Amino acid sequence: MNSRDKRNEPMVDGGDIQGVIPWGHGSLVESRFVLFGIDDPENSGSWLAELVERVPSATDRPTESCVHVSFTRAGLEKLGLPDDVVGRFSREFLEGVATPHRQRCFGDVGESAPEKWGWGSPGGETIHGMLALYASDSNTLGRAYEEEMVRLEDSGLRSLHTLDTSSENGNREHFGFRDGVARVFIEGIGHRGSAHDTVKPGEVLLGYRNEFDQFPPSPTVASAHDPRNFLPADSRYPDRRDLGKNGSYLVFRQLEQDVYAFWKFLDEQTGEPDGNPRPETRTWLAAKMVGRWPDGAPLATNPSRVGPSGRCIESDVHNAFGYGDDPLGTKTPIASHIRRTNPRDTIVENAQQSRRISRTHRIVRRGRVYGPPLSSTFDVDEILGRGPDGVSRGLHFLCFNAALGRQFEFIQQTWIHNPKFGGLYSDSDPIMGIPPAEGGAFTVPANPVRRRVTGLPRFVQVRGAGYFFMPGKRALRYLAFVAAKRPS
């Protein structure tokens, strides 16, 4: 049973947690993700044992480059973890992201169906894990990558797919909107932030209490199978050891954005009857869809972008707002992207209760943009002039959470892809949603009556996805031990 004796509960053990989870490595602007397969597990143990000592924990703050590692279910099995231990990971992780049920819930259909993914497809090569490399500049990244690849290949592993990221966009995602204004903080470790956005460690890391004051389920190993005591004792069962402690479930989805189609649609919807564009209205409609202006100022506090002084001010860009004064959505539409990925104080009628509930549905995002921008200044006329260029660009979406069903999957299914969200009828998320064949609708509440845009196409397609587990360092040493002693 969960012990109610809190005096003996440890602080968050930063020395064991892989550093990217609480810190994000924002200053290491270059990164690369390598999806690997373990061809010959014989030397995977020594490979992993050597790698672990170089993985930075949350108490290390790398300034030049670093590497992190995570595994899929197949990867854990390939390393030699027995079935009964693997079976103790969460059901969602074990099933993987590409099940028919998840396809329905996340809209991974049509062009975004798993069969068409470039990686992670059930019929494609089995991914066993991922190396995430971070570096301060591209030369350093290149060198670190070469070194890791040598070690990888020498040990019987193989790189299956490499995903680059781009630092060209600065702090903007490809549609031109500033990203990363809304952040989630973990109590007891990592960056500090406002109370509303700080969650209990158990929401992200296994082995700590979550917002329900419970420990999330964590995979354990019989003590007899950990004779060298790599793993910490399990808090619930005295004869078992906690394999999942200080680890987290990682969701990785490659989201390709059709930047040209997005602005083309907006241009057409807001143009004059004779076809001339109306740039201000165009930007206004885009802001209504996202919930923030392109520079990041929220509609909730800035219904029109230009401040009273006539200029755009940086201090307008912030995250300290709610929707309590906007129940109908006339400032921030109910259907808009940021409102539905985090309803803040309007999940239920009571604001305090809403905030508490919203903390049970947060994720720590660690994604990175990829691909060159269609316009380096995000100038819409330039984008429209360029036309579709066939270059893949978008977001490598990564997030950490402890309870996939209640966190990532919940946000996707119940908030983003739910046309009935917040009392709506048929508005899916305008940016990421899956409209029906005839095109989706987006409602902009207004006085005296709503404005509505119809015929929304799909702007974001999924090109690959996977569920991974990023273990703590002691767990990695244990996995190396398991892999080394498995009968060949």
Added chain:
Amino acid sequence: MTNEQSALTLLIPVRAEALETLRARLSQVVDEGIGVNTLFPFQRMTTIHFGRWFILEEMDDSPPRLGLATNYDGSLEGHIGDMIERADSGLDVLLECCCGYPDAARRNEETRREFLIRHEIPTQAFYVGARWRTVRQVRREAELRAHIQEFLDHRISDLAEPSPSARDLYREIREHVKTDPEFSWALEPVTKRSTRDWTEYIGTFLVHALRGLLLVPIVPFWFVFVRYHEMRDPLPIQRGDSDHVRALVRREDRIGQNQLTMVSQVKPGWFRMTTLRLVLWAIHVAARYVFNRGRLAGVPTIHFARFFFIDGRRRVVFLSNFDGSWEQYLGDFIDIAAFGLTAVWTNTTDFPPTRFLFSGGARDEQGFKSLIRRSQLHTRAWYSAYPELSVENVNRNSRVRSGLGKPLSERATKAWLEEL
């Protein structure tokens, strides 16, 4: 004629040797299309809002049973007649697997009707998200809304163009609806409840209130006994069954609505069973007289839900039809209305520990969700008459329709336009 919806539950013992055939036939109902299959075409039965077929597997003291649960309009006789007529021989194909079904020579409308009514189970508590509405009304009001939306989309298609005033818009919309023969019905008022209906409604309430008043003095003693029992409750056994959960999840989220069928064992003893009866009675009264605007203790996503006892009140069954995912539904209850859930299920076995009937319990997020999954059955066939509408949609559509029929003040006109 009352527009109040009612609940029908039938439980019919199945012949052991025909159980496998029955399962196959219910699969056929789903495979051929729940609305249009050859055995039980739900869509053709105009009285049904939501309906389901399920099988209660053999339990230590009971044979396997076939269950049919419907939420319907109108009278019981009318509803049974509707089903018999539309299912016709298909119903025979399903029911001939059951014990005591009249053999071919003696089957006619009379004997079928009598057989069904004989297997009716009383409902302990019944909640309706959108009361006093027939299926036809729900569908037509949805069409009305779509019609108005289309008109508005064309009327103010240019996003930068200023909109006409609230008053003018309202007048234009009203005119547009009035002149369209397909929608002019919307301006007529909804069928009002008759004096007889009102008498029954208020009269029943008074009876409940009287019973409640009589019980009030024993409430504090009751809580003391509840706590006594709680302290002696065995700790729930934490077991998971991933295969069972996987099988349930595979069938969920095919439309925007979902359902659940749950069977729970009541804790042994007279006290627990009586506490449960009292709690369900309280829920039933509250559902009819207090929570009758679309929210059950704050939860806005339930279309229809019911509780009933089986096996001499040793087991309680819960059926629900709701919007959104299972995770959202249970999450809503844990976050908003845990006390209500706890008060009911604390009287069943394996429930997380509770204090004073309302506290603890459902707040054990993991224990509670795990228990629900373990208690959940595979519902063999499930039908919704309006899968594209949420409860909030249905209620809002009704408000839109009623706003058309009567003169509105300036403020009311603005509020009405906000519904669109």
